[in-house]
Amino acid sequence: xxxxxxxxxxxxxxxxxxxxxxxxxxxxxxxxxxxxxxxxxxxxxxxxxxxxxxxxxxxxxxxxxxxxxxxxxxxxxxxxxxxxxxxxxxxxxxxxxxxxxxxxxxxxxxxxxxxxxxxxxxxxxxxxxxxxxxxxxxxxxxxxxxxxxxxxxxxxxxxxxxxxxxxxxxxxxxxxxxxxxxxxxxxxxxxxxxxxxxxxxxxxxxxxxxxxxxxxxxxxxxxxxxxxxxxxxxxxxxxxxxxxxxxxxxxxxxxxxxxxxxxxxxxxxxxxxxxxxxxxxxxxxxxxxxxxxx
Ligand SMILES: Cc1cc2nc3c(=O)[nH]c(=O)nc-3n(C[C@H](O)[C@H](O)[C@H](O)COP(=O)(O)OP(=O)(O)OC[C@H]3O[C@@H](n4cnc5c(N)ncnc54)[C@H](O)[C@@H]3O)c2cc1C
Numbered sequence: 001x002x003x004x005x006x007x008x009x010x011x012x013x014x015x016x017x018x019x020x021x022x023x024x025x026x027x028x029x030x031x032x033x034x035x036x037x038x039x040x041x042x043x044x045x046x047x048x049x050x051x052x053x054x055x056x057x058x059x060x061x062x063x064x065x066x067x068x069x070x071x072x073x074x075x076x077x078x079x080x081x082x083x084x085x086x087x088x089x090x091x092x093x094x095x096x097x098x099x100x101x102x103x104x105x106x107x108x109x110x111x112x113x114x115x116x117x118x119x120x121x122x123x124x125x126x127x128x129x130x131x132x133x134x135x136x137x138x139x140x141x142x143x144x145x146x147x148x149x150x151x152x153x154x155x156x157x158x159x160x161x162x163x164x165x166x167x168x169x170x171x172x173x174x175x176x177x178x179x180x181x182x183x184x185x186x187x188x189x190x191x192x193x194x195x196x197x198x199x200x201x202x203x204x205x206x207x208x209x210x211x212x213x214x215x216x217x218x219x220x221x222x223x224x225x226x227x228x229x230x231x232x233x234x235x236x237x238x239x240x241x242x243x244x245x246x247x248x249x250x251x252x253x254x255x256x257x258x259x260x261x262x263x264x265x266x267x268x269x270x271x272x273x274x275x276x277x278x279x280x281x282x283x284x285x286x287x288x289x290x291x292x293x294x
Contacts, residue, residue: 001042010055014062014169018144020054022167028052030169032078033112035105036121062116062171067093073175077116082107084115084128094175095288096184096202100131103188105195116170119155122162122225123196129156129226130202130218131186137175143168153218156225179214182206183285187277188220191264197221198265201253201277205236205285212236217249217281222257222274229256232278241286250278 009028011017021028029050031037037053040046056062056078063078067089075084084090085102104110104118104127118128119139132152139150141164152173155162164170178184186202200220206213215236218228232253239245259270 003038003042004044004049006041006049006051006053008053008055010058012058014059014142014171015144017054017056017059017169018167020052021169022144024052025166028054030120031055032057032114032117032120033080034117035109035113036117036123056169062169065090069177072177075115075173075175077170077172078114081105081110081113081115081118081128085110093177094131094135094184096131096186096204097128097135097175100127100186100188100200100202103127103186103193103197115173119152119173120162120164120170122156122158122160124159124223124225125197125200125221126226127186127188127197127200127220130200130220131184132173132175133218133226133228134202134204134216135175135178135184136216137173139170140172140174141168142171147171149174153228159224178204179206181208181289182214183288185281185284185288187281187284189273189277196264199259199270199273199277201274201281203278203281203285205282205289207241207286207289210240212239212241217253217278219253219257219274222259222270224258227256227258229253229278231256236282241282246279246282249282250275253278 031053062076064076065079066074081101081104091098118126137152184204188197188200197220202218205215215233232249236249254271254274257274259267261267
């Protein structure tokens with residue numbers, strides 16, 4: 001299948017990008033790694049099909065990763081999955097995010113796929129979204145009228161839809177440092193691990209003497225957007241974590257999930273996998289803390 005005809009634009013500054021995007025409106029699309037955009041264009045899966053494709057890779061200041069013990073982690077929108085997966089400060093301090101980036105497809109795709117593209121594509125299966133949500137990450141969105149910060153949790157409004165407006169760009173993701181004795185885990189179930197997730201689960205927990213003082217649990221491919229399961233979180237917070245409690249939390253998370261039947265799996269199957277993955281992610285998280293993780 002061939003790409004449809006389009007005009008390729010490559011602004012050198014962010015201001016130039018804003019004015020192009022505002023001028024052409026819904027006829028223009030941002031191009032980062034292209035691993036979602038170009039595939040959708042080939043399959044004529046975008047309405048309208050973009051007449052203008054706006055490469056943002058020449059814009060300075062969007063491709064970086066920085067880590068600071070006080071400030072936490074900042075990731076430019078153009079950072080790739082391979083970079084996020086590999087960087088030691090991310091592996092050490094945000095292991096769930098490193099796992100999620102490392103589970104996105106193959107090295108060839110990971111070398112192209114950006115974190116900005118993964119979030120802006122807004123697939124319910126977006127690999128990095130649950131790990132960022134459970135890490136309380138925020139997204140910096142920029143446009144001609146200035147910048148605003150949105151919790152990654154509030155970025156998605158529906159499948160393929162975000163709060164990012166025409167003429168705006170996602171510029172960076174900020175992730176605060178987790179408190180001591182915290183953990184982050186991301187697990188994925190797919191037909192093959194390199195496939196889009198049938199279900200993805202991220203868990204972050206903070207423990208104090210066997211008691212879970214804070215917990216966030218988020219799911220991918222289990223609803224119209226990546227989603228938190230708050231009843232399950234509330235159940236584990238403030239409690240000593242026993243095997244029975246883990247089972248109950250996993251069951252409630254599955255009850256809260258809202259998966260659909262599609263080509264890859266039935267909703268019932270996904271609900272069963274939520275139980276399995278939430279249970280396993282909590283156990284792996286506890287193990288990480290015992291072994292002296294983040
Ligand atoms: C074979 C294959 C396997 C894949 N497997 C997975 C998988 O396992 N898990 C998974 O989550 N994804 C998977 N994907 C999807 C894709 O690789 C990821 O979503 C990737 O992170 C998208 O990033 P990109 O830079 O390529 O985005 P692009 O394709 O360049 O852009 C995606 C969308 O986001 C918009 N956009 C991009 N950057 C910005 C920005 N900074 N500001 C505003 N809008 C922006 C674009 O206009 C477009 O609508 C797969 C894709 C392929 C082809």
